Amino acid sequence: MRKSAWLGALLLVSTAGHAATPDAKEIMVKQRALLSVTDETETLSMTIYAKNGDQKKRSVRRTTRTADGLSRTLVRFLSPRDVERTGVLTWENANGVDDQWMYLPAMKKVKRVASSGKKNRFMGTDFAYEDLRPESTEAHTYKVVKSEPCEKETCWVIEAVAATPALAEETGYSRRQLWVQQSNYMTVRVDFYDKSNKLEKQQTNRRIKNVSGSVWRANEIEMRDAVEGTRTVNEVLDRTLNTGLKEELFSQVELEEGS
Amino acid sequence: MRFAAEGNVPRHWKRLLVLLWVSAAPGLAHAVSLADLGVKGALTYDVFAHREDVGIDDAVRHELAADLEWEHRFNRRWQISSDLRARIDSDRLVSGFYGSEDEREPHRHSLLLRELELKYRGDDLQFKLGKQTYAWGTADAFNPVDLLNPSDYLDPIAFDDLGIWSASLRGKIGEFDIEGVWSPWFVQSRLPDQTGRWRTAPDLESPFASVPIVAILVDLVPGFFPPPNPVVRTDYPDGGLDQSQFGLRAQTTLAGWDLSGYVYDGYPLVPEVRIDGTNASLIYPHMRVYGAGFSTTWEWLEMHGQAAFTDTSIEPEVAARGDRVDWIVGANATWVPDDPGVVESVITLLEYAHENLLESQPGDSTLPELGSPADAFRDAIAARMQFLLVSETRAAVFTAVDLSGPASALVRFELSRQLNDRWYVAAEVDVFEGPSDEFWGRWEHNDRVRITTRCFF
Numbered sequence: 078m079r080k081s082a083w084l085g086a087l088l089l090v091s092t093a094g095h096a097a098t099p100d101a102k103e104i105m106v107k108q109r110a111l112l113s114v115t116d117e118t119e120t121l122s123m124t125i126y127a128k129n130g131d132q133k134k135r136s137v138r139r140t141t142r143t144a145d146g147l148s149r150t151l152v153r154f155l156s157p158r159d160v161e162r163t164g165v166l167t168w169e170n171a172n173g174v175d176d177q178w179m180y181l182p183a184m185k186k187v188k189r190v191a192s193s194g195k196k197n198r199f200m201g202t203d204f205a206y207e208d209l210r211p212e213s214t215e216a217h218t219y220k221v222v223k224s225e226p227c228e229k230e231t232c233w234v235i236e237a238v239a240a241t242p243a244l245a246e247e248t249g250y251s252r253r254q255l256w257v258q259q260s261n262y263m264t265v266r267v268d269f270y271d272k273s274n275k276l277e278k279q280q281t282n283r284r285i286k287n288v289s290g291s292v293w294r295a296n297e298i299e300m301r302d303a304v305e306g307t308r309t310v311n312e313v314l315d316r317t318l319n320t321g322l323k324e325e326l327f328s329q330v331e332l333e334e335g336s
Numbered sequence: 337m338r339f340a341a342e343g344n345v346p347r348h349w350k351r352l353l354v355l356l357w358v359s360a361a362p363g364l365a366h367a368v369s370l371a372d373l374g375v376k377g378a379l380t381y382d383v384f385a386h387r388e389d390v391g392i393d394d395a396v397r398h399e400l401a402a403d404l405e406w407e408h409r410f411n412r413r414w415q416i417s418s419d420l421r422a423r424i425d426s427d428r429l430v431s432g433f434y435g436s437e438d439e440r441e442p443h444r445h446s447l448l449l450r451e452l453e454l455k456y457r458g459d460d461l462q463f464k465l466g467k468q469t470y471a472w473g474t475a476d477a478f479n480p481v482d483l484l485n486p487s488d489y490l491d492p493i494a495f496d497d498l499g500i501w502s503a504s505l506r507g508k509i510g511e512f513d514i515e516g517v518w519s520p521w522f523v524q525s526r527l528p529d530q531t532g533r534w535r536t537a538p539d540l541e542s543p544f545a546s547v548p549i550v551a552i553l554v555d556l557v558p559g560f561f562p563p564p565n566p567v568v569r570t571d572y573p574d575g576g577l578d579q580s581q582f583g584l585r586a587q588t589t590l591a592g593w594d595l596s597g598y599v600y601d602g603y604p605l606v607p608e609v610r611i612d613g614t615n616a617s618l619i620y621p622h623m624r625v626y627g628a629g630f631s632t633t634w635e636w637l638e639m640h641g642q643a644a645f646t647d648t649s650i651e652p653e654v655a656a657r658g659d660r661v662d663w664i665v666g667a668n669a670t671w672v673p674d675d676p677g678v679v680e681s682v683i684t685l686l687e688y689a690h691e692n693l694l695e696s697q698p699g700d701s702t703l704p705e706l707g708s709p710a711d712a713f714r715d716a717i718a719a720r721m722q723f724l725l726v727s728e729t730r731a732a733v734f735t736a737v738d739l740s741g742p743a744s745a746l747v748r749f750e751l752s753r754q755l756n757d758r759w760y761v762a763a764e765v766d767v768f769e770g771p772s773d774e775f776w777g778r779w780e781h782n783d784r785v786r787i788t789t790r791c792f793f
C-alpha cells in the first residue's frame with residue numbers, strides 16, 4: 078500500500094512536471110507576445126571595458142516599433158564625437174533574413190549591410206549586430222534543456238539554434254542558451270557558443286523591472302567576451318513605451334536625416 | 337598670393353604657424369569651452385611625405401585643419417546647422433583667408449564654409465535650404481550619379497566634396513522616397529594645380545607637350561606659362577538662374593532590393609576639352625543624365641550597381657564627348673572568422689567601372705584628363721580588403737587599376753586606430769605604378785606616406 082502510494086505520488090509529480098514544462102517554442106513565442114510593445118525608445122549608456130581595464134563610454138538611443146509581429150529598430154550613437162550620428166536600421170522579415178542598413182556620417186551615405194556583416198561587433202562593443210535584433214522565433218528552433226534556479230526565480234534553460242542551414246551560415250554562433258524566468262518570461266542570461274561550440278560570450282540582464290502590464294525590462298545588460306576578457310555594460314538611462322511612433326521613423330530617410 | 341613666387345620665407349612662416357596651431361589648438365579649444373557654445377569638431381594634423389620634391393613643391397607638406405560643427409534646434413520642426421573648416425598648410429595648397437566660392441580659383445582658402453543648412457522636418461515632408469552635400473550613389477570607388485557636388489582635387493587622392501548652395505525637398509509618395517534638388521549656381525570642381533606635383537599635363541619639355549594642352553592649362557591656372565595659342569572659348573555656366581542645376585532621386589525597397597532612379601539636368605563638374613585645329617575650348621555642355629541604381633544582399637554578399645546615361649543632345653554643337661553611359665557594379669563580402677583572434681572580420685570590396693561612348697563628337701580628343709579621379713574610372717577595377725582588428729584597429733589595402741590603356745594603378749596601404757574617445761591616428765602609404773603617360777603612372781614621383789592625428793572635441 079505504501080509502495081503504491083509512493084508510485085502514485087511519483088507519477089503525479091512526473092506528470093505535473095511534464096505539464097509545467099511547455100514546448101520551448103511556445104515559451105519563446107509567449108515571451109515575445111508578453112514582452113513586446115507597439116513601440117519603445119531607450120537611451121543607453123554603454124561602457125566598454127578593455128582587457129587591461131581601460132574604459133570607453135558611448136551613448137546610444139535605440140528605438141523599436143513592432144507591427145504585424147515584426148519589428149523595425151533604429152540604433153543611433155549620440156556620443157562620443159568619433160561615432161556620433163552613426164546609425165543602424167534593421168527591418169525584421171518573416172523569413173528570418175533581415176534588411177539592415179548603416180549610416181556613416183563621414184560618408185553621408187546609407188549602405189546596406191550584408192547578412193554575414195551581422196556577425197560583426199557593433200561599433201567596437203562586445204555586442205554583435207545580430208545580438209541587437211529582437212529574438213526571431215521563426216529563425217530558430219528551440220528546446221528546453223532543463224529548469225534550474227536563477228537568482229530568486231526558477232528559469233527554463235532553452236537552447237536556440239538556427240532553423241535552416243542558410244540561417245546557420247549567417248549567424249556567428251553554433252547555438253545559444255537562454256535562461257528564461259518562469260514567472261515573467263524574461264530572459265536573464267544568454268550564453269553564446271562559437272562555431273566550434275566553445276563558450277564565446279555571456280550576456281547577463283540585471284535590474285529587471287516591470288515597466289507596463291506584462292512587460293518587463295532589464296535596466297542593465299552586460300555582455301562579457303569569455304575569450305577576449307572584454308565586456309560591455311549597457312545601462313538604460315531613459316525609456317518610453319507605446320508613444321505612437323510612426324513607421325516613417327524607421328526609414329532610410331530617418332537613418333540619414335535624423336539626429 | 338603665391339608664396340612660391342615670393343621666395344621661401346613665407347613658407348617658413350607657414351610651417352611655424354602650423355606648428356603653433358598644433359601645439360596650441362587643443363588647449364585653446366578646451367579654454368574656450370566650445371562644447372558650452374554648442375560647437376563640436378575635430379582638429380586634424382596631417383603630414384604628407386612624398387618620395388621627392390617636384391618643382392617648387394617640397395617633398396613634405398604639413399596641414400592642420402579644424403572642423404567646427406554647430407547645430408541649433410529652434411523647435412521640433414526647425415533646425416539650423418553649419419560646418420566650418422579652418423585650414424593652414426606649410427605649402428601652397430592653402431592660400432588666402434577667405435575667398436569666393438568659385439572653385440576655378442587655383443588654391444584653397446584658410447576658411448571654408450563647408451555646409452550651412454536650414455532644415456524643416458514635417459511629418460511627411462522635409463525641406464532644406466543652404467550650402468549642402470548630396471551623396472546619392474552607393475558605390476565606394478566612383479559614383480556616376482553623384483553629379484551635384486563639385487570636389488576639391490588639389491590633392492586628387494585625398495579629395496573633399498564641396499557643398500553647393502541649393503534648396504531640396506524630400507518626401508514620401510507611396511512606397512517611394514523622393515528628393516528633389518535645385519541649385520541656382522553652378523560650381524565646377526577645383527582641379528589639380530598644373531604647376532605642382534599633381535599636374536596632369538605631360539612635361540613641357542616632352543614631345544607630347546602640344547600647343548592646345550598648354551593653352552588649356554593657361555586658362556585653368558592663371559599665371560601659367562604663356563601660351564603660344566589662346567583658349568578660344570570658355571563658357572563657364574555662371575549665367576545665374578538660366579543655368580540652374582536640378583537633381584531628382586526616387587528610391588524604394590522591394591523584397592530585399594534597394595532600387596533608385598535619378599535625373600540630373602546641369603553641367604559637367606570638370607570641363608570637357610574641345611579641339612578645333614590648333615585651337616582649344618574648355619566647354620561645359622548642358623547635359624541631362626538619367627540614372628538607375630540597386631543594392632541588395634545575398635547570403636554573405638552585398639551587391640550594388642549604378643548606371644548613368646548622359647544625354648548631350650541639348651547642345652549638340654557644343655558637346656565634346658557626346659552621349660555616353662557610365663556604369664559601375666560591385667560587391668562587398670564580409671568574413672567573420674569562427675574563432676576570432678586578432679582579426680575580428682575581413683571586408684572585401686570589388687568594383688568594376690566602365691564608360692561606353694555612344695557617339696564620338698569631333699571634339700572628343702586624346703588629351704590627358706584634367707585630373708578628376710572620375711577620369712580614372714572609365715575602364716577600371718577597384719578593390720579593397722579591410723581587416724577589422726581588435727582594439728578598434730583597422731588595416732586595409734586598396735587599389736584602383738585604370739585599364740583604359742596600358743594598366744596603371746594606385747595602391748594604398750592603411751593602418752588606423754581609435755586610441756580612445758578623443759584621439760585617432762592613421763598611417764597611409766600610397767604607391768603609383770604604370771607608364772608615365774597613364775592616369776596613375778604619371779604620378780609615380782608622388783609615392784608618399786601620410787600620417788594623420790585627429791583630436792575630437
